[in-house]
Amino acid sequence: MEELASQAGITVRTLRFYRERGLIQPPRREGRIAWYDEHHLARLRTIAALLERGHTLNGIADLATAFESGRDVGEVLGLGEPTEETPVRLSPEELADYFEGEVTPENLAAALDLGYLATDGDEIVHISRRLLDVSAALVREGVPLAAVLDAGRRVRTHAEALADLFVEVLSAHTAASDVEKLRPLAKSVVDAELSMALDRRLRDTSGPAPAGD
Known part of the structure; x- marks a missing residue:
């Protein structure tokens, strides 16, 4: 214990x-004999x-509880599953820097539940x-992280439905081996439709242009 305390300052x-x-x-x-290791030192740091960064000990304890109850990276990402996304490894303090003042136990638990975050040892x-x-x-x-996570949860519902639609259509008309190859085309359709939908919503929100003199 004395050695660990000394190294942690x-x-x-x-x-x-x-x-x-x-x-x-x-x-x-x-x-x-009680043995401490590099994981204990990493946690103290x-x-x-x-x-x-302004967190309280009570807040850190709650964050630690949420962190330790999260799913590990193998469970979230799966083993050998194809993905176009690049995972990012972060320390807890680096995550706090990304979302300054927004890394609360509630937000951390929501992100873990969504599968946005996973745990891998001390990372x-x-x-x-x-x-x-x-x-x-x-x-x-200025958008609260809680609102971003809630939007992500709602978007996922629609994204899952769109994925089911495209897999069903492509599987019905192409060989199984071609479904992955045509994936970029499905994404392009969704991107174009979302862009046009945003155009319509923003136009409706802005209302008619004022009349000229």
Whole structure:
């Protein structure tokens, strides 16, 4: 314990307090010897970084609980499944930097439930670089992360229905081996239709142009 506290730059008393609060996992024991490892040190450094970013110990404890109850990366991404998305590995403090002030236990639990985030040891894995960047951009524009996650949940319902539609159509008229090859065409149809739908909605929202003099 003294060695771990020294490497983490904290006192043994603080380390004991963190253990009592459940902020770090218990050590591995062999008889009367307690063994700490690099995972304990990484967690202590994460706690220090989150404290510097304004998180409270109660908030960090809640985040740790949500984090540890999340599905692991193998369960979320699957093994060997094809994907066009690029996963991103993040430390908890890097995730906090992406969504400054918005990484709450509730939002973390929602993202884990959606499968946007997964756990891999002491790291967090976001399933999609594109979704991560777009979500962060929306938050920077003033959209609350909770609203972004709720929209993602609703979008997924429609996306699943569209995927079912295209797989059904393509499977009915092409060989099974061609379905994956035609995937870009299906995406182009959805992108074009969404673009035109946004044009219509924005035009309806803006209303008629004012009459000239």
